[in-house]
Amino acid sequence: MHSNARPNRLLYETSPYLRQHAYNLVDWHPWGPEALEKAHLEDRPILLSIGYSTCHWCHVMAHECFEDPEIARLMNEWFINIKVDREERPDLDDIYMHAVQMITGRGGWPLTVFLTPELKPFYGGTYFPPIDRGGLPGFPRLLQALHDSYKNKKSNIHNVIATLEQNMRILALTPASGQAPSLAALDQLIEHNLADFDEGNGGFRGAPKFPPSQDLGFWACHYHRTGQPKVLQSLSLTLQKMARGGLYDQLRGGFHRYSVDDVWLIPHFEKMLYDNAQLARRYLEAYQITGDVFLAQVAQQTLDYVLAEMTAPEGVFYAAQDADSEGVEGRFFVWTPEQIAEVAGAQRAPLICAAFGVTQEGNFEHGASVLHRPQNEAQLAEQFSLNMDEMRHVLTEARRRLWQGREQRVRPHRDEKIITAWNALMISALAYGSQVLDNRTYRGAAITAAQFILGREAQAGRLLRIWAATDRQGSAFLDDFAFFIAALLDLYETDFSPAWLAAAVRLSKEVETSFYDREAGGYFSTPVDHEKLLVRPKNFFDLAIPSGNSVMVHNLIRLHRFTDNPDYFLRAQETLTRLQTLMMENPRGLSHLAAATEDFLAPTxxxxxxxxxxxxxxxxxxxxxxxxxxxxxxxxxxxxxxxxxxxxxxxxxxxxxxxxxxxxxxxxxxxxxxxxxxxxxxxxxxxxxxxxx
Known part of the structure; x- marks a missing residue:
């Protein structure tokens, strides 16, 4: 925060991300009629900045650029500056992320997009530094160039816009009808899906390395049908390596967002609700398949972490925990040998350091280490001349002491938005955890969260996307409906209250009315009465969460199995048929749809x-x-x-x-x-x- 800064309009927003920028020197607007009308009246381009509150590079760009007096002056003089929380407005993020990917070939956050007053993008990128650095233009130089182009070279801008508009029409298209779903196609697809599998470390080759949650679900489903050993080996290796690496919080449980390397060691430390919900479910499924108790323990620790640290007083779940504390990424999570000795005692420090890979040189910044499990318990027991019971006791006590010591540190920021889609993923994970682990606490937590969402729906007269600081924000998107319907079906199979089925049936009717494209098929991301944007997008590809279209196919199959209503079956069949060619052409892009295809073709x-x-x-x-x-x-x-x-x-x-x-x-x-x-x-x-x- 600049010492002379006065609050801007974002001070009164409910989004934690927007409020983080309330004391920037930039004259920020939230997305809305006031800012859009101002751009028209003054004929100034829009500088649209999209991010989220636990985004490390969003923090960096805010400090380097938006708190810089000269950069802020240029932004305020030449542009209408709008801040958007991508978690509140996934529709805007989806549209303009695609535009930036078309312009630059890559995307990410912070997302920085320049628009005409008609909301048409003409340039964009992600993070920009304050000076020319790392092959990126300095932000002031970029602002100057785009200002000059808008004022003096509008024909160039119109040419860019025309090309982008033509390409962006694909966001609203549904693929033409393709081949009928078939088991033979799925057998071919699994080979292509695993073509880049990392045989040594699990997951897919290369870095950074993200947990392949949707792929893991497809692998489990495919193995169930075929018994193919390679698929089970890929599933098991990936889950083991992720849980033993620094990607996993070895003290508290829960997974970080991704690893910056290809061995799951050094994470980007933010923790997202949606990752932990999906991964808990994957570990539970793998435990059912293999009987490996370690996998059940990881799932349980992950769910326990969410209940302890990511749960609001009302029983719903917060969105994320930041990577940074005290302005430094990872500080809360990393250790030195001296810190280990101070907390756990000098006598046990060598064993604990060996158990968690803590060395004098460190594997992270400034000689610190990210905790991971380079050896198994049997190897440690042999190295330190202990029997297995003694080793387990020592490690349990070590985790307890290290966790208590870590609790004395400054905690990372927590984004306390309540997002319906992400909560639905966690409700499903808790319901499944209640079933597999026979845990009534999980069942109670899932029921409480679902009742909260249904209660707010009843009050508002519609399903909502988000709550933040006790305020509610906007109608739900397809993802919110689709994931919540799935959660309601999971809840029915947990406590067998027909009310969950009734709510799922009711909401599925609303999806058909408000989201289904009756002309071309598929489901739009936004409801029919949503504000008019550049396009009305459809999303068929999995990202960090599965696509709403593929989740709806799963829901339709399940609803047909419960109700025997043929309309559900026919809609699932129609959507799958349209998307089969797209799925086969993108073997890692529609894995949740591949699992839905397995489900559709399987006998009930x-x-x-x-x-x-x-x-x-x-x-x-x-x-x-x-x-x-x-x-x-x-x-x-x-x-x-x-x-x-x-x-x-x-x-x-x-x-x-x-x-x-x-x-x-x-x-x-x-x-x-x-x-x-x-x-x-x-x-x-x-x-x-x-x-x-």
Whole structure:
């Protein structure tokens, strides 16, 4: 913050990111009619800056450029300056990120875009330094050049705009109908998907290295059908390497955003809610497949981290934790040998340093080390002449002491926005964690968060995108609807309240009304009554989170399995058929759609349990179901004493009743039904023998 700065308009915004720039010397506007009209009236181009509150390079550019008096003077004199939080406005971020990628061949944040008053982009980039550096033009020189072009060379700008407009029309297009979904295509796709697999470190070759959450989900689903060893090996290696690297917080649990290297060692330290939600789910699925307890522990520690550090008093979940504390990236997380000895004691320090890869030279800046697990417990026990029980005790105590010591440090900033889509991902992860780990705390947390979102929807009369500082912000986007519908279906398969199914059905109808493109197919990212932008985008590609279109396909398949309504099946089939060619041409770009295709082609595993959910025998049956990885299941519990609401949504449940008054399990795979069973053991035998779709 500049010592002479007075607050600008952003001081009164609810977004933490916008408020971070409230004392910049730049005359910032939030996106809205006032700024857009001002650009028209004064015929000044718009300088649009998009980022988010836990973005390290956003902080750097703000300090270097937006707090610099001379740079701020140029910005204020020549441009209408608008700040946008990408998490509040993913539509604007999507449109203008594509424009910058077309201009420069790359994207990222901070996103810096120059627009005409008609909102048409003519230049852009990401981070710009205050002086020429690293092959990038200094920001003042760039401002001068673009100001001159806008005033004196508008024909050049119009030529750029014309080219960009033609290319950006693809954002609103749905691919023409392609080939029908097929298992043979999926078998071919998995080979292309794994072509760049890193055989030594997991994930994909190269750096920086991001957790491939959607790919991991596709691999698990594909392995379930084919039993292909290479796919399971790729899945297991990636999960093991990520969890033992610096990408994972070895003390508290939870994953950082990505690693800057290709071995998962040095992370970019921010923690995002959506990463931890998706990865917790992937580790739980892999635990079901492999039985590896380590994977279950990672999932549990990740969910526990979110409940402890990312949960609002209302029971919903905050968006992110920053990479920086005290203005330094990673300071909160890294250690030196001296700090280890001070916190854990000199006697145990050598073992703890060896266990977590802490050395005098360090692996990070200024001789500090990012904690990771270079050796397994057996190797450490042999090195330090301890038995395995002693080693585990020492490491447990070491983690406790180091964590307590770290808690005395200045904590990173936390972005306390409540984003519906990201909360929905975490609700799904907690619901799944409740099932697999038999954890009632997770179930309660998932229910509380879902009830909050539904309660706010009822108050506002619509599903909302975001809450921040007790204020609500804007209508929900496709991602919010799609992810929340998925979460509601997951909740039903956790506590079996038909109200979750009813809400999912209701919201799916709203998606069809407000987002579906009835002329060309596919779902728009914005609702039909959204403000008019440069284009009305559709997004089919997975980014850090799966695309809303692919999640809706999953939802349609699941809703069809519950309701037997053929409209859901036909819409899923239509969307998949349109996107198959695009999926095959981009084997790592639509992995969640590939998993949806696996789901669409698989026979449904319909499991119906009849009985009082409080009966021990029925609870034991549920535990058996939850122990197995069954990606194509439809799980229903029918309580004969209270089933009217269920039967309205799941008509097939009418055909199932208790036999001889006992809790009874019915299993149908595709068109084949097995004889009913009355015990957990009998159900386990049915599910264990049905290993292939």
């Amino acid at each position: 595993l319909a499991i119906t349990l009849v009985g009082n959910p409080t009966e021990p025998a029925l609870a034991e049956m549920l535990a058996v179901v939850y122990r197995h990885y069954l990606p194509h299941r439809r799980l229903v519990v029918k309580d004969p004493e209270s089933c009217e609401a269920l039967l309205e949504i799941v008509p097939a449940a009418r055909h199932y009743d208790r036999i001889d008054g006992r809790p009874t399990a019915f299993v149908c795979h595709g068109q084949t039904c097995q004889a009913p069973v009355f015990s957990a053991g009998g159900l386990d035998n049915l599910l264990a023998t049905r290993t292939k779709d």
